[in-house]
Amino acid sequence: MRKRLEDILDAITELEPERSQDRESYDADKKTRVFVLHYIQIIGEAVRRIDPAWLGSHPTVPWRRIVGTRNILVHDYGGVDYAILWQILQEDIPVLKTEIQKILAAESGSEPQQPNE
Numbered sequence: 405m406r407k408r409l410e411d412i413l414d415a416i417t418e419l420e421p422e423r424s425q426d427r428e429s430y431d432a433d434k435k436t437r438v439f440v441l442h443y444i445q446i447i448g449e450a451v452r453r454i455d456p457a458w459l460g461s462h463p464t465v466p467w468r469r470i471v472g473t474r475n476i477l478v479h480d481y482g483g484v485d486y487a488i489l490w491q492i493l494q495e496d497i498p499v500l501k502t503e504i505q506k507i508l509a510a511e512s513g514s515e516p517q518q519p520n521e
Contacts, residue, residue, distance in 0.1 A: 406511065409504050412500070416497055419493060423498075430486075431490075441486075444474070444477065444489060447470060447500070449474060451471050451474070452474060462507055464503055473492070
């Protein structure tokens with residue numbers, strides 16, 4: 405489980421520089437959009453591989469929504485909506501980072517790292 409949570413944080417670390425782009429730059433750069441898509445899929449896959457019972461004991465994170473998003477992206481149900489990925493990148497990723505850091509800190513008995521924003 406810890407390895408999966410660290411995988412999520414690693415993916416978030418890769419995504420963080422992309423958060424500084426403005427929306428026009430993001431929309432104009434296909435490589436960036438595909439990069440964001442890839443790392444959001446990695447996050448979803450890491451969550452999918454965590455024991456559901458453990459996920460249920462940490463309800464502060466919308467685990468099912470994360471896996472659901474991953475499923476839509478991987479199986480391309482109706483195409484990818486890059487506007488939604490932009491919203492996830494800007495709004496959900498920072499919150500997810502904080503929650504994962506809190507969980508890891510609680511599991512190890514230490515204080516969570518402060519978010520870098």
